[in-house]
Amino acid sequence: MRILFIVLLSVIYSCQGVSQTMEGRWKGDLEASGKKIPLLFAISKENNWTVKMKSPSQAQMDFNMDSVSVNGDSIFIKSSALGLSFAGKLQESGEAIVGKYSQRGFTAPLTLTRYEGEKAERRTQQPMNPLPYESKQVAFTNDRDEVRLAGTMTQPAQPGKYPAVILVSGSGPQNRNSEVFGHKPFEVIADYLTRKGIVVLRYDDRGVAESTGSFVKSNIGDFSRDAMAALSFIKRQDKVDSTRLGIIGHSEGGLISLLLAGQHIPDLKFAVSLAGPSVAIDSLMVLQLYHVGKSQGMSEADLSQARTINRKNFEIVKSEIPAPEALNQLMKNTGALTGTSEELRKEFQVMVLEPYRYFLRIDPVPFIRRINIPLLAVFGEKDIQVPAIENQASLSANLPANAQSRIKTYPSLNHLMQPAKTGALDEYYEIETTIEPQLLEDISKWILGMKN
Structure with a gap:
């Protein structure tokens, strides 16, 4: 199934400081699981500071950050819906922002540099007018x-x-x-x-x-x-x-x-x-997670352990157990591998929603x-x-x-x-x-x- 989540974000902007040097388009590569994930940021200021972020290798939509704070040469942005934040400092050259990216328990350094704009993707099969x-x-x-x-x-x-x-x-x-x-x-x-x-x-x-x-x-x-x-x-x-x-x-x-x-x-x-x-579908999801994990470089030992846990998780989700109890069982089953956390609970809450349980059955x-x-x-x-x-x-x-x-x-x-x-x-x-x-x-x- 296509892995794509479209989130509607409420837009609540805050403004501190008056520096204009943050404005512009910025790009950086986030390193995760041995791979580089390109991130694009557009920072602008009219009445308030606003930031839009895009991850072009994952989705072709801009996400509005719902909290933006600029104070001198420092910037802090946050999206509550996506569970991410970035705190950075503009370098003296004005051409780089060096900082730290965090999302749902994952943290990594991220350096942003200025760029003129996105290159137009080559999509050679796109229909062109006039159409016959x-x-x-x-x-x-x-x-x-x-x-x-x-x-x-x-x-x-x-x-x-x-x-x-x-x-x-x-x-x-x-x-x-x-x-x-x-x-x-x-x-x-x-x-x-x-x-x-x-x-x-x-x-x-x-x-x-x-x-x-x-x-x-x-x-x-x-x-x-x-x-x-x-x-x-x-x-x-x-x-x-x-x-x-x-x-x-x-x-x-x-x-x-x-x-x-x-x-x-x-x-x-x-x-x-x-x-x-x-x-x-429950068998498909176990297969899918195995192959996706393998493509990302997971070892066979980790894949085997994850497959056992995933199989049990999907048995819980497709069962008739009431959602609150199913959520608790998911947390207990997965805790041996990942430890329990509030962020993990939020992820599992999606899995016990009725449309997903219907699909898995x-x-x-x-x-x-x-x-x-x-x-x-x-x-x-x-x-x-x-x-x-x-x-x-x-x-x-x-x-x-x-x-x-x-x-x-x-x-x-x-x-x-x-x-x-x-x-x-x-x-x-x-x-x-x-x-x-x-x-x-x-x-x-x-x-x-x-x-x-």
Whole structure:
């Protein structure tokens, strides 16, 4: 699942001192677990001092610091929501701020230096105007949940009836382009498929951008109903051939495509799962944490110990134990490795929220065994979030035979379906390619070759 958390910060600025020399753009590399994490800061002063921070290798959004204090050549900034702070001192040259960065118990030195601005990321597949197809801003409603979903529908300009797909995003609040790390994979997919003669609908998740509702209070069942509302909407469009209507889901969206296909949704005629989990979710999370830890250089002894603790943690979370008792058990189970702390308790509080517990209880295997429509399932050999070996094996063992179904693992792709060297999370931002071109071609050929 995509590791991305979008936090709404309250903005409360304080101001001490009158120095203007702090103003400007600053950058520094934070060293953690043997890796360098670039951090960017924009410091400005109008009536009050304000600071925005970005970690471009992790997320493409600015975080407003909710406390900023400047006194002479010293600055202190803090984000309560992110649990981080930075205290630094401007050097005599005015070209560096030397200080200490802290976040949730982690502390490290951090030196910031001035820079002119961010380099524009090379995203070579980004669609450019003019487009050879029609693009419409649309909205539809999930009537059961009273949620209005806003999106973009792209369709061939020529008259006719065409196959159509909806795009369903992975975990975390996503806009209609599934935008992450400067990439817009759903816009790239929509552009490619529409040029090939396929109608595509992509939409903002509930509670995101122009869609109503609450994301944080929703679970995968709610998101599945949003997908069904999208199917119902696109089915009614003039240029859509309702006998060739499908879903393309990535990661958690791929899981949704498997769940809906296994429930025999009437409007759904085919499904595409891109890095979709095909094993029980609690088992997937244990696998995911193992592979992520390994990519970050953890020893096999530490990985083995962590896996035992994680497996027990997920058993607790997926159980019916009331949340307060589950939280206490998580703290007790993990304390032997990490010691207990208030920060750890805050992390575990997220795990005992009902939407996460609902997600962790899901086992897609019974749904996979009931799929009776063509399925294209794709995995990346370098995916460390939905590891290919275990997930492809489960899907292959449980998917009913269908002459049009295909299961394929691409040898060099990561979780975002990019050509990767290692599959590590910090590569996502660095890779110029948004999605492997051969995969786009394979998806379009499979859809257009579908037989009723």
